[in-house]
Amino acid sequence: MRSVSMPSGTTDQLLTTGEAARVLGTSRQHVVNLTKRGDLPYETTGTHRRVRLSDVDRVRYSTQRLSADQRRSLHLAYAIAGKLVQDPALVDVARQNLERMRARHTRGRPAQWLAQWQELLDGPLDELLIVLTSPSQRSRELRQNSPFAGVLTDDERRAALAATR
Incomplete structure (x- = not known):
């Protein structure tokens, strides 16, 4: 080389x-x-x-092919991204979730991912949407530690998961 x-x-x-x-x-x-x-x-x-x-x-x-779990999280992230475009204030739900998650994970790789989420939530919405919907390795890892729990209704969640089948 x-x-x-x-x-x-x-x-x-x-x-x-x-x-x-x-x-x-x-x-x-x-x-x-x-x-x-x-x-x-x-x-x-x-x-x-x-x-x-x-x-x-x-x-x-x-x-690189996505695993079944990664495909599910990507489809859920598509649904979340759609809601964020309609209502950017939903980022506040993720901020609250992130606070609780960061209190539990203070070291190691999960803490690093959560710090990256903090930067994304504090930055421009476009960058957040790109990470949510990207198939990149970094986005895959971040989605496995997503602070967006509770943003989708049960029906929206079921519809997004049905799309992966």
């Missing part, structure tokens, strides 16, 4: 197709196929393909 300077001053590692395959948990040929289809941008060094780690991560998290 080698680092490449990016325009913004950050660096991004260039990986061989074999290294990218290990990151993705796939074969090297699958990575080559992704580059041929245009799903994974690449550069050439001589006759060899090199892919950026950030592009590999994008492919990795965008194509």
